[in-house]
Amino acid sequence: MSLRDLLILYAVLGIACAVAIYRSSTESRPRAAMAAALALPLWPLWAPVALTSSRSRASSTWAGDSDARSPGARSPVSEAAIRVEAALREGVEACAGTSLESLLPRAAAARIAAEVKRASERHAELTAVLGREGFDLGAADKRVIALEKAGSSARSIATARLHLENVRRLVALRDRDARALDELADLVQALRTQLTLARFAGSSVEGVGGIVSEVWARVEGLGAALGSDDVPIDDEA
Amino acid sequence: MSSTVLTRLLRSPADIAACCREDRDTRAIALTSLIALVLGAAVFGGVIGSFRGGAQIAFAAVKIPLALVATLAVCAPAFHALAAGLGRAWPMRSIIALVLAAAGRSSLVLLALSPALWLLFDLGIDYHAAALAASMAYAIAGLAAIGILVRGLGAGPGRALTAVAFIGVFFAVGGQSSWILRPYLVRPRTEHVPFLRSREGGFADALHRSGRSAAGIYDRASAEGSGLRSLPETTRDVGEAE
Incomplete structure (x- = not known):
């Protein structure tokens, strides 16, 4: 040769x-x-x-999560993010070059993927924060009870309660992100299936349009929630 | 190209190595390292070529990154197989990201050393001193690359053996690639500079011949056989430059 x-x-x-x-x-x-x-x-x-x-995997997915660093271990949220990305890719491929392409253009899929990545990263950060010493919900709760039983000053008890409330809010944020991503993953997978069905069975564009609108609403909600919650907890409390 | 990855490549090599090992962010690391590798090596090549000046600046600026990329392209599958065989059955993308990160970091070191080398050339050092200075720069850059590579292999049995195997393959392939793409550093008095020299055996032959020459054994017959003796003066000047 x-x-x-x-x-x-x-x-x-x-x-x-x-x-x-x-x-x-x-x-x-x-x-x-x-x-x-x-x-x-x-x-x-x-x-x-x-x-x-x-x-x-995304960079910060495992930040601070030493147990998850073992090969093959993945959190449910990162699994959901991977499901979304894979379903988006298949959805884009399914409607590429067809009349359905305008429903899920490549740029829109990229935007959805970016929002999902952002939410996944935030979830990982929250998980890492809540894994640190001093952010344990059970310990914060016990601390309040212990101070109340010991008859500590009102100021000490109020401070412990504020800390407990902040930790509770962080846990709630983390759980909400996880739920939102999981639901979005299911929805995007359904969208991919519907696009594939529409391509091969010739279903109406309106039927697909409904689920696309639902996906966009969820993504907008995800983005809006992320934006509004970027305020530090201390400032809100 | 990600400035974050670039910063981590320089300031947190352990972090980059861990990312490659754990298959995190491999795309961004590979892309940024690839760009850093090409740009850094091209600038260093340009400086090496400036020893003679003229077309050799462009030639060396093209050939040094080309030699490096060609070496990594040939080595990557071998690295993947070696790592798997020695207990690190990682995805190909992790191995590629790791070697690209190592090469990218070494190229950034070459880029950083380029102004100093340029200054030395400008001060008028002779050919042998210039070759030595360039070799020193390569050695420093190589150490920076080994730092990422060894960290990236992580703890566990076979780490040293894997690193040695990687380095051995890299030197064998890199030596031959670089040999094919000679010359890089050319004497200023050389009149005509070819983009590539004519073939004169391989890298291993050259090492063998140089080793014997260093020991005071001059293989006149083999030199004549390879055509070295019949080369015109200007080409032999180029031939001395490597």
Whole structure:
């Protein structure tokens, strides 16, 4: 095999990798095109990463969660985020090049994925915070009871109650994020199924439109909740 | 390209290594490292080429990143297999992200050392001192890369063996890639600089020949056989440059 043959083979494989990366990407079109273009000259290094990176975990998912650092361990929330991303990718692929494409364009899928990632990261941060010493709900509760039994000063008891209330609110935020992400994952999976069904069975666009609207409402709710809760707890209390 | 990853690559190599090992954020790490690798090596190559100047600046700026990327592309599957065989059956993306992070960090070190090397060239050091200075820069950059690589392999049995195996494969492949893409550092008096030298055996042959020469054994017959003796003066100048 001559150098020329080798270069042609390299270029053909590069083009194949670029197409695969572009088609499987859930990012916006320009970003997907950039990722695909990078694969043309650098496919031996870039393609294995770009094509399988959706299986990689988000950076802060495991922050502070030492038990979960063992290989293969995943939290329900990160599982939900992975389900959302996979379902979005399949949904985009299912409606690519059809009349349904406008219902779930690549850019919209990228936005949903970004919101989900943000919520997942926030959940991981909250989990990490609540795993620290001094953020244990049971211990905070016991502390209040102990101070009351010991007949401590009203100021001490009030401070302990404030701490307990703050920890309760953090736990509630974490649990709410987990629920919201889990429900969103189910909904996006249903959307993917419906898009696939609509593509092959020719269902009406209106039927798909309903579930798309529901997904958007949940995503907007997720984003709004994240924005409003970015205020420090101490300032709110 | 993520500035966060770039900062972590420089300031928290242990964190980056842990991310690669635990398969977190591998895409961002790989992408940022790849860009850092190409840019850093290109600037360093440009400085190396500036020893002669002219077209050699562009040639070296293209060839040094090319040699590095080609080496990693060939080595990555071998690294994956070696790691799996020595008890670290990680995904391919983790291995690639780890070696790219190591190479990216070393390229950033080369980038940082480039101004100092340029200053030395500007002060008029001779060819051998320039080659030594460039080699020192490579050695420092290599240490920075090994730092990430060894941390990335994590604790556990076979860590040292895996690291040695990685380094051995990298040197063998990297040596040959670099040998094919010579010359990089060229004497200023060289009139015509080729993008690539004509083939004169492989990296292993050159090591063997240099080893014998260092021991005072000069293989005249083999040198004549390889065509070295018949090379014109200008080309031989280039030939001395590696």
